[in-house]
Amino acid sequence: MSVDSQAAPTPGGIAGDPLTGHRTLLTEATRAEMRQIIARYPQSRSALLPMLHLVQSVEGYVTQAGIEVCAAELDLTTAEVSAVATFYTMYKRRPVGEYHVGVCTNTLCAVLGGDAILSSLEDELGITHDETTDDGRVSLEHIECNAACDYAPVVMVNWEFLDSQSPRSTLDAVRTLRQGGIVRSTRGPEICTWRQASRILAGFGDGQADTGPAAGAPTLAGLRLAREHGWRAPGFDRHEHSADDQQAIAARRAQLAAGPDRPGTRVVEQSEQQPTPQPGAIAEAMGAVGNWIEEHLPGGTGHRDGKDTP
Numbered sequence: 001m002s003v004d005s006q007a008a009p010t011p012g013g014i015a016g017d018p019l020t021g022h023r024t025l026l027t028e029a030t031r032a033e034m035r036q037i038i039a040r041y042p043q044s045r046s047a048l049l050p051m052l053h054l055v056q057s058v059e060g061y062v063t064q065a066g067i068e069v070c071a072a073e074l075d076l077t078t079a080e081v082s083a084v085a086t087f088y089t090m091y092k093r094r095p096v097g098e099y100h101v102g103v104c105t106n107t108l109c110a111v112l113g114g115d116a117i118l119s120s121l122e123d124e125l126g127i128t129h130d131e132t133t134d135d136g137r138v139s140l141e142h143i144e145c146n147a148a149c150d151y152a153p154v155v156m157v158n159w160e161f162l163d164s165q166s167p168r169s170t171l172d173a174v175r176t177l178r179q180g181g182i183v184r185s186t187r188g189p190e191i192c193t194w195r196q197a198s199r200i201l202a203g204f205g206d207g208q209a210d211t212g213p214a215a216g217a218p219t220l221a222g223l224r225l226a227r228e229h230g231w232r233a234p235g236f237d238r239h240e241h242s243a244d245d246q247q248a249i250a251a252r253r254a255q256l257a258a259g260p261d262r263p264g265t266r267v268v269e270q271s272e273q274q275p276t277p278q279p280g281a282i283a284e285a286m287g288a289v290g291n292w293i294e295e296h297l298p299g300g301t302g303h304r305d306g307k308d309t310p
């Protein structure tokens with residue numbers, strides 16, 4: 001079944017979107033890449049999420065043609081694929097801008113300036129949530145928590161973070177992108193276009209996955225405090241790793257000690273200043289949080305596991 005955009009629709013073929021008149025850009029090469037994605041999973045339907053990202057990378061959004069191709073490749077109904085595509089907000093059912101700007105307006109970001117950032121962008125661009133500028137360069141979305149509250153207020157452009165933003169810094173970044181300039185995420189990678197980002201999310205990397213620090217100072221603040229005060233999770237010392245776990249942890253520690261192991265890995269200065277979290281350190285940080293809750297929240301038992309808190 002051909003999906004060549006130039007071909008006339010054939011019985012059983014992909015004719016594009018009857019409502020919008022959109023002619024599909026999906027090709028046999030796209031279908032071949034879909035099959036590569038499907039081959040990664042023991043259950044073919046598990047491939048649907050990256051396949052929808054692949055559709056967005058080609059079409060710009062999840063088109064009706066994209067839904068039909070995914071359904072055909074996975075032996076699903078179009079209703080099943082549509083249900084997934086309309087459930088997750090990262091999938092768009094109509095075109096977005098080349099640079100899709102998400103501003104977090106959830107509680108922490110809002111009180112630290114997220115609302116002000118969103119309004120300054122609305123004033124600058126003349127659009128609001130879920131709209132795209134006439135030149136097709138920028139679209140706006142207000143987002144409910146980018147899971148980066150330690151860097152609030154946070155903005156994302158095509159899912160790359162711009163941390164600790166202000167209305168001024170966000171406007172500067174968006175103006176630069178709109179004029180065709182280059183903007184780097186505050187975490188390192190160059191911000192790419194919506195279609196390029198969608199292709200990365202489909203699992204076809206751009207070589208920048210290891211760019212930037214693994215975890216910055218705000219993210220590691222709890223761990224630092226826990227170490228300074230010797231806070232431990234109740235029962236942490238009694239936890240025993242299996243022989244397999246111990247072997248995997250030792251191998252990972254040796255790998256980390258040996259440094260970057262992939263060609264093209266670029267370690268930026270900040271990453272050298274930050275300790276890389278170890279498996280035990282993560283449990284340690286979680287333990288510190290548990291101790292704090294026990295100490296400070298109503299209903300806590302006051303159990304200190306033999307350690308004093310300040």
Ligand code: FES
Pocket residue numbers: 104105106107108109110145146147148149150152153154
């Ligand atoms: S509240 Fe904004 S990232 Fe969580």
